[in-house]
Amino acid sequence: MKLKKILFILCSLVCVNTFSQILSSHLDKQTLALGEVNHFVIKIDNLNNQPVTAAAKNELLPFHFEEVKDSIGTQPNSYERKIEFAVYEEGKFTIPVLEFKVGDKILKTIPYEIDVINTAQKGDQINDIMKNKEVKLGAKDYWELYKWYILAALGVIAFIVALIMYLKWGRKSKASPVVATNQTLKELDSLKKKKYIEEGNYRSFYVELIDISRKFITKQYHLPADVLLTDDLVHLMKKNNTISLENEKVVEEVFLRGDLVKFAKTFPDQQTMENDFADIREFVKRSSKDLEFENLRKDV
Template sequence: MPQPSHILIPVLAVALIGCKPEEPKVFPQDRLTVEYSIDREAICVGDPVELIVTAYFPTNGTLKIPEIGKEKNVVLLKRDWANVPREDGLTQSESRYSITSFRLGEHVVSTNLISCRVGDQTFATNFPQVVLNVESSLPEDASSQIADIKPMQKLPGRVPPWLWISALVAVTAFLVGWITSKLWKHREHLIPSAPAIPPHVLAFRALEMLKGKGLLEKNECNPFYTELSIILRNYLEGRFSLNATDETTEEIVEEMSKSPELDGTQRNILQDFMRQTDIVKFAKGHPDRATMESAFSTTKQFVEETKLTDITIKPNT
């Protein structure tokens, strides 16, 4: 029987090796580097697949990633995008795709180029060689032969048309009489519906509730910026008819940059706030309290300056 010390030494060695911190990857500073990961390549028809494409490029570069999707061969279900600052002077861009396919066989996701322009130079590399192998969801022993036609069945006796018409008239008369009776009985209790609450009023109420939670005083920046971002996205959705709660920061900024209702200062305020929120959420940034208070005041100012002024609402009773 082995002694306890003989067992303990290998266990401690494995534990120490496993606790060794992973060395950070080093990427070239003057070129474009692309990595990818995919949760699986063999799927059944319609199964979603998560593909992550990560690009590393100089901070002064402009990245261009091609669109993917080829009718039923490769279908793009959803795409999320975020830029993550790095300490080595590079920018890390992470694109998350949810894709699928509705045709059997092997399908290449994309053959286009990913490019990055830095000044007068352009760096390009092929889109990752990702191939979806779409298999049938039918069992292997399923027969491919067409089954024989079933024998004809006798139809039940036909109901005379006048009987159907009589039944329909009777039911209609009963429903009309019943609804009329209910409406007449409760005619004095009918109350008109309250007008819809304007988006800026909802935003101001939400901001007051957020202020009362004490997240600023506790210096809890992550939940603070998360709730502040949700308030602003809900306001943009109600005020400018955007699908802001499901769009990425890049998509929101691009749509609002075309809005004639915003001036240049307001567009910059919106863009700076959305970028700062992404840094806190994805890069684990930790701004100080003064920055958090400034973000709160800026959001309130943006709502105040862009609200519709011809809408009034009655006070709560």
């Protein structure tokens, strides 16, 4: 009877050892020099295809341990993790108990204490392996060393020069009197092609003609013609003296007639519309002379 009990216990132990997971760990050295690489291995056997869950790569050891390499090998029946690490501070450090989950079971390693020492002694002489050699550099060598700095500096200089040229000449050319004049003449040609005059559509004709003229005066003479009423604009032109008397008269007559047409107080014929169109067109062409005279007056 006793023999049967002994055999039963032995069989149970064998079964437990056969089917339960076995975790083992090994640390190469427990005394290290500063920066010396050490090896730490964790192994789990008898997995029986069960998954192993642990800390991510390079995150298993505490922050004092600088992990150099962290490799994980898995087989259907085994798990092995090899870690190479170094410590760059003197003192005693501990690798704590580490947990590995196998299926629903938690396995733990034993803790390890590591003593990190500085092997360099005060007063030790440090000798170079080889003597320093003087190397003479030529123009090509200096170019290879500094070419990106030189190219970057040239690029910055080119950008600054281009920006200055744009600010000095580019913007002025776009806002020059000639450009404004040509643009307005094109708009007047487009208005002519709509045949408002031939069709007797005097209201649309004067609305667009005065709108083009107001924008031109605003841009060419820098007067707020786009927001002022006709009477206020005429008063400002006479006070400002920038526009010649001939051009003032054209603007005043056409704008006043346009206001009357807008409120249905007058009904101009085709010839009147033709004359007003021609007068505004000539006014636009003559505007550059007004500006030349104004510049001469300022210089004096």
